[in-house]
Amino acid sequence: MNCLEFTAGGRRWRADVSASADLAIELEFNGAQPSFFVATPASSEPLRIGGFTGSVATGASCNCAVHSLAPHCHGTHTECVGHVTRSPVTIASLTPVAPCVAMVVSVRTEPLGAAAAALAGGHAAAEDLVIRRDAIEAAASAWLAAPCTAVVIRTLPNGADKRHRAYSGSPSPAPYFLPEAMRWLVERGVNSLVVDLPSLDRADDGGRLAAHREYWGLPPGCEDAAQATRGQALVTELAYVPDSVPDGLYLLDLQVPAFGSDAAPSRPVLYPLQSLPGDAT
Numbered sequence: 001m002n003c004l005e006f007t008a009g010g011r012r013w014r015a016d017v018s019a020s021a022d023l024a025i026e027l028e029f030n031g032a033q034p035s036f037f038v039a040t041p042a043s044s045e046p047l048r049i050g051g052f053t054g055s056v057a058t059g060a061s062c063n064c065a066v067h068s069l070a071p072h073c074h075g076t077h078t079e080c081v082g083h084v085t086r087s088p089v090t091i092a093s094l095t096p097v098a099p100c101v102a103m104v105v106s107v108r109t110e111p112l113g114a115a116a117a118a119l120a121g122g123h124a125a126a127e128d129l130v131i132r133r134d135a136i137e138a139a140a141s142a143w144l145a146a147p148c149t150a151v152v153i154r155t156l157p158n159g160a161d162k163r164h165r166a167y168s169g170s171p172s173p174a175p176y177f178l179p180e181a182m183r184w185l186v187e188r189g190v191n192s193l194v195v196d197l198p199s200l201d202r203a204d205d206g207g208r209l210a211a212h213r214e215y216w217g218l219p220p221g222c223e224d225a226a227q228a229t230r231g232q233a234l235v236t237e238l239a240y241v242p243d244s245v246p247d248g249l250y251l252l253d254l255q256v257p258a259f260g261s262d263a264a265p266s267r268p269v270l271y272p273l274q275s276l277p278g279d280a281t
Contacts, residue, residue, distance in 0.1 A: 004251070005276070008101050009147025012276035015099075015251035023152070023194060023239040024267040025163050027075040032164035034238055035073055036198030039168065042069035071263040073198075078236045078254065081216040082262035084209055085225040092258040094232060100192060101273065102150035102252035104245060105139035107131055109155055109175040119178075123206040129175035131155070133184045143249055150192035150252045151185060152270070154241035162196055162240050171204035182214040186230065192254060194236040194268050236268050249273045 002018040027033055029044035047054040047064040054064030071077040082089030109129040116124040136153070155175055167173040177200050185193060193200075193215065200211040213220060217229030225231055236254065250270040257264050 004271075011147070012278060013101065013251075013273055014276055015271040015273050017251075017271050019272050021242070021245045021250075021270040022267065023236075023241055023245075023270065024076040024265075025238060025240050027069070027265065029067065034075055034163065034165050034167070034198070036167040036174070036238065037203065038070060038073045042067070042074040044068070069265070071259075071261070071265055072237075076236065076238050076240075076266055076268070077263050078234050078256045078266035078268075079263035080234060081218070081225050081228045081231045084212055084216070084218065084223065085228070086223045087225040089225050089231065089262065090260045091234075091256060091262060091264045092260050094234065095254075095256045095258070097192065097234065097254055099251050099253045100149045101147055102152055102192070102194075102250045102270065103140055103143045103146065103148040104152040104154065104241065104247050104250060104270070105136065106154045106156055106158070106247050107135045107139050110135070115178075121206050121208070123171070123204055123208070124202065125172060128172045128202065131175060131177045131181045133178065133180040136181055136184055139247070142247075146249055146275075148249070149189060150194065150254075151188075151190050152194040152239070152241060152250075152252070152268070153196070154245075154247075155196055158196075158241070158243060167198045167203070172202050174198050174203065176200060176202045176205075177211040179210045179214045182211045186215060186217070191230065191233040192236070192252065193234070194239050194252070194254075196239050196241055198238050200235060200237070236266055239268055245270060249275075 004015045004017050044065045044067045047066050080091050080094050112128040112130045116126045201209050250273050253269045255267040
């Protein structure tokens with residue numbers, strides 16, 4: 001076993017770096033892939049310049065492909081506050097980030113019910129599936145004393161078809177967070193949130209993106225990044241948390257390429273974590 005020992009929250013911890021759990025969904029350009037908000041899949045084709053075609057199979061000296069994708073819509077991705085602001089904020093300006101203590105929790109979604117009438121200015125329905133504050137709080141109750149700055153949320157049921165599910169066909173094709181649930185995460189100081197949903201918000205919420213704005217500390221409708229009280233926080237969506245990863249504490253290593261845009265494909269990796277006896281010195 002290869003281990004990494006560190007201190008956090010005045011306590012000593014040991015992470016088993018030989019037992020990684022990759023939460024990224026492999027983006028198979030020529031196979032089934034998850035998607036949200038778009039009908040066109042991510043694609044890949046050989047680079048063509050003059051007489052060169054980047055495919056060894058067709059006689060080239062090397063493979064060189066051109067990939068076409070929308071990070072927000074195709075596969076696991078990490079986004080920043082620039083997703084909802086006029087002023088540009090890039091994911092490259094906020095990453096890399098140090099590995100941190102993370103809590104994995106499983107949360108069962110529930111129908112919105114009568115609250116739909118007062119939510120999102122009419123852009124909600126009683127049958128919408130949502131994540132409520134009390135559901136997250138109950139799922140996290142065993143680890144509230146841990147110095148977690150990251151939370152990974154696995155929604156139940158956790159079918160393996162999430163790896164290639166197309167979230168489309170209705171104004172609410174996936175569960176989403178109620179602002180009250182997001183407020184609980186903000187109150188806990190969570191600055192890296194990983195979810196297996198395509199978006200924190202309803203696909204059609206009238207453009208409000210209330211949960212996103214709550215997470216980044218933006219007033220309703222605000223598009224000015226300078227007003228974000230949590231402008232350093234990151235959100236990773238369309239991850240997949242396999243059943244082999246039990247709820248509990250982990251070390252999260254969030255791997256994000258240096259894209260000069262508000263989002264980029266990413267790879268959240270977890271390592272099992274245990275608390276060591278004795279205070280940090």
